[in-house]
Amino acid sequence: MILTVQNAGSDRDYKENYPRLQRAKAEWDPHDIFNHKPSIRAAVRPGSPRPDGCRNSPEGVGWPWRWVSVSQPDLRTSDLQISQPSSAWHRWVDHTSEVQLQVGGGSFAELAAEAGRALADLLLRGAPAAPEGEPRTLEVGSHDREALLVDWLNEILYIAETGLWIPVEFEMLEASATHLAARARGVSVDLPPSLVKAATFHGLRVAEGADGLRAEVIFDV
Numbered sequence: 001m002i003l004t005v006q007n008a009g010s011d012r013d014y015k016e017n018y019p020r021l022q023r024a025k026a027e028w029d030p031h032d033i034f035n036h037k038p039s040i041r042a043a044v045r046p047g048s049p050r051p052d053g054c055r056n057s058p059e060g061v062g063w064p065w066r067w068v069s070v071s072q073p074d075l076r077t078s079d080l081q082i083s084q085p086s087s088a089w090h091r092w093v094d095h096t097s098e099v100q101l102q103v104g105g106g107s108f109a110e111l112a113a114e115a116g117r118a119l120a121d122l123l124l125r126g127a128p129a130a131p132e133g134e135p136r137t138l139e140v141g142s143h144d145r146e147a148l149l150v151d152w153l154n155e156i157l158y159i160a161e162t163g164l165w166i167p168v169e170f171e172m173l174e175a176s177a178t179h180l181a182a183r184a185r186g187v188s189v190d191l192p193p194s195l196v197k198a199a200t201f202h203g204l205r206v207a208e209g210a211d212g213l214r215a216e217v218i219f220d221v
Contacts, residue, residue, distance in 0.1 A: 021040050024040075029125075087104075087105060087106045087110065087211065087212060088103075088104065088105040088106070088110045088111065088113065088114035089103070089104050089105075089114065090102065090103040090104070090114050090115065090117070090118040091103075092118070092122065095218070097220075097221060098200075098202075098218050098219060098220055098221055099122075099196065099218070099219050099221055100203070100216060100217070100218045100219075101115065101118055101119070101153075101215075101216070101217045101218075101219065102214070102215070102216050103115045103118055103214070103215050103216075103217070104209075104211070104212060104213060104214040104215070105212055105213055106211070106212040106213075107175070107212065107213065108145065108175045108177075108213055109172040109175035110172075110212070110213075111149075111206075111212070111213045111214075111215055112149065112152055112170075112172065112175055112180055112182075113170040113172050113182070115149065115152070115153060115215070115217070116152070116153070116156055116167060116170050116182075116184070117168065117169075117170065119153055119156055119157070119196075120156070120166050120167060120168045120186070121168075122195055122196065123157075123160055123166050123193035123195060123196075124166060124168075124187070124189075124193070125195070129166070129168050129186075129187045130187070131168050131169050131185035131186055131187060132185070132186075132187060132188070133185070133186075133188075134185075135171070135183045135184060135185045136165075136167070136183070136184055136185075136186070137173075137181065137182070137183055137184075138152075138155060138156070138159075138167065138170075138180075138181070138182045138183075138184050139179075139180065139181040139182075140152050140155050140179075140180050141178055141179045141180075142178060143178060144177060144178065145177045145178075145206050146201075146204050146205075146206050147201075148177070148178060148179070148180055149199075149204075149206060149215055149217065150199045150200070150201060150204060150217065152180050153199040153217060153219075154198055154199050157196070157197075157198060157199070160189070160192065160193050161192045161193070162192075164188055164189050164190070164191070164192065165186050165187070165188050165189070166186050166187055166189060166193065167184035167185065167186035168184075168185065168186050168187060169184060169185045169186070170182045170183075170184050171183040171184070195221065196219040196220065196221050197219070197220040197221060198219065198220050199217050199218075199219055200217075200218050200219065200220055202218050203216060203217075203218045204216070204217060204218070
C-alpha cells in the first residue's frame with residue numbers, strides 16, 4: 001500500500017480527505033519510508049517523545065515518523081538509519097514503487113544479520129519487538145554472495161508471510177559466499193506483513209570497502 005499520488009501532495013489536492021489520509025499514513029508507514037515530494041505527509045504529534053540518542057531530521061518532522069541517529073552521519077531526510085552496537089548499520093531509501101535497503105557490516109555474517117534486522121523492523125513497522133519462544137534455524141544457499149543475500153532476505157519474507165513469524169535476532173552460524181545459516185529468535189504476528197513483496201536483483205550490489213562490506217538491495221512494494 002503506497003499512499004502517494006503522482007501530481008499531488010498537499011491538503012489543497014485532497015481537501016477534507018487529507019486528515020484521513022494522514023491517519024492512514026501514520027498507521028501503514030509510521031517511519032515515513034515511502035517519502036518523496038508528492039507523498040502524504042504524516043501529522044506531527046506535538047511533544048512526542050523521541051528515542052534516546054536521536055533527534056528530529058533536518059526537516060523537523062517529529063518522531064516516530066522520521067528520525068536519524070546522531071551516532072551516524074546525517075542522511076537524506078527520506079532515509080531511516082538505525083545504529084547497532086557493532087559496526088553494522090542500515091538505512092532505507094524510498095524510490096517510486098520500490099524501496100532500497102543500504103546495509104553494511106564488518107563481515108558478510110554481520111551484514112546478513114543486519115539486513116535481517118532491518119527487514120524485520122520494516123515488516124513490524126518499527127514497533128518494539130521482544131523475541132519469544134525457542135530459536136529457529138534459518139538456512140539458505142546460492143551460487144554467489146549477491147544472490148545469497150537476496151535469497152536470505154526472501155526467505156525471511158516467506159517465513160513472515162506463510163508462518164506469521166518474523167525473526168528479529170540473528171546468531172550467524174555460517175556465512176560463506178554460497179551458504180548462510182543462522183539461529184534466529186522472533187515474534188509471532190496475527191496477519192501476514194505486506195509492506196514489501198520481494199527482494200530483487202535489480203540494482204543489487206555487494207562491495208568491499210575500507211570499513212567492511214556494503215550492500216544495496218531493492219525491494220518491490
